[in-house]
Amino acid sequence: MIDIHHHLLWDQDDGATSLDLSIEMARMAANDGITHIACTPHANGHYPYLPEVISSKVAELQHLLDKEGIDLKLGRGCDFHMSYDNIEQARMDASRFTLNCGGYLLVEIPDYAIPRGLAETFYQMQLDGLTPILTHPERNATLQKDSSLIMEWLRGGVLVQVTAGSVTGRMGKTAQRVAHELLSKRWVHFLATDAHNTGSRPPKMREAHDLVADKYGPEYAHLLCVSNPLAAFLNKPMPPQLEPIDLYENLEPKSWWQRLLNR
Numbered sequence: 635m636i637d638i639h640h641h642l643l644w645d646q647d648d649g650a651t652s653l654d655l656s657i658e659m660a661r662m663a664a665n666d667g668i669t670h671i672a673c674t675p676h677a678n679g680h681y682p683y684l685p686e687v688i689s690s691k692v693a694e695l696q697h698l699l700d701k702e703g704i705d706l707k708l709g710r711g712c713d714f715h716m717s718y719d720n721i722e723q724a725r726m727d728a729s730r731f732t733l734n735c736g737g738y739l740l741v742e743i744p745d746y747a748i749p750r751g752l753a754e755t756f757y758q759m760q761l762d763g764l765t766p767i768l769t770h771p772e773r774n775a776t777l778q779k780d781s782s783l784i785m786e787w788l789r790g791g792v793l794v795q796v797t798a799g800s801v802t803g804r805m806g807k808t809a810q811r812v813a814h815e816l817l818s819k820r821w822v823h824f825l826a827t828d829a830h831n832t833g834s835r836p837p838k839m840r841e842a843h844d845l846v847a848d849k850y851g852p853e854y855a856h857l858l859c860v861s862n863p864l865a866a867f868l869n870k871p872m873p874p875q876l877e878p879i880d881l882y883e884n885l886e887p888k889s890w891w892q893r894l895l896n897r
C-alpha cells in the first residue's frame with residue numbers, strides 16, 4: 635500500500651517528535667503492509683515550511699531506514715493549507731508543495747469554514763497543471779453537514795482522500811459515517827493514514843483497506859490504497875476509476891419550471 639499523507643518527519647510539525655519516533659513509525663507502517671510513504675508536513679502558518687529542509691530530512695531518514703532494513707520508499711510533499719500566501723507561492727513554483735515535485739497537491743481546508751471562491755481556486759490550480767487532492771473532507775465540520783460542495787468539486791476534477799482512521803471509526807462516529815457515505819458512492823480516490831505518531835494517529839491502513847474490500851469490493855480497495863496513490867506518488871496519470879454514483883445523474887438542464895421551483 636502507498637501512503638500519500640503522513641507526518642513522518644521529526645520536529646517538522648505536530649507529527650513525529652524525534653528521529654527515533656520517525657523510525658518507529660516507519661517500522662510500524664512497513665509491518666502494516668505500507669511500501670511507500672510521502673512525508674507531508676503541514677504547510678500552514680503554525681510551522682515553518684522549508685522544502686529544502688524536508689528534502690534533506692527525507693534523504694537522511696531514507697538512508698537510516700535502508701540501514702535498518704526497513705523496506706520503505708520515502709517521498710515528499712506537504713499538507714497544503716489554502717492560505718493566500720501558499721496559493722500565491724504555488725502559482726510561482728508548485729513543486730515546492732506537490733507530491734514528489736509532480737502535479738498532485740494535497741489540499742487541506744479549514745475545519746470550520748470553507749474559504750470563499752474555493753471552487754475557482756481549484757479550477758485555477760488545474761489550469762496551472764495541478765491535480766488537487768482534497769484531504770479528509772469527512773473530518774470537516776461544514777462538509778459533514780452538507781456534502782454538496784464536495785460534489786461540485788468532484789465534478790470539477792478534484793480528487794478526494796479519506797483518512798484510514800475515519801473508515802475504521804478511530805476519528806469519531808461522524809467522520810466514520812461521512813467517510814462511508816463517500817465510499818458507498820465511490821467519491822473517494824485515496825485512503826491515507828495522516829499518521830502523526832504511533833498511538834492516537836498511527837501509520838496504519840491495512841484494517842481500513844480490508845474493511846473497504848469487504849464492504850465495497852476488493853477492486854475499489856486496491857484502487858484507493860495501491861493503484862491511485864502509486865500514480866500520485868510517481869506523478870503518473872490516474873488509472874481508470876470505477877463509476878461514481880449520484881455524481882453526474884442530475885446534471886441534465888432543468889426546465890424553466892424546475893428552475894422556478896429550484897428543483
Ligand SMILES: [Fe+2]
Pocket residue numbers: 639640641713828
Ligand atoms: Fe495531515
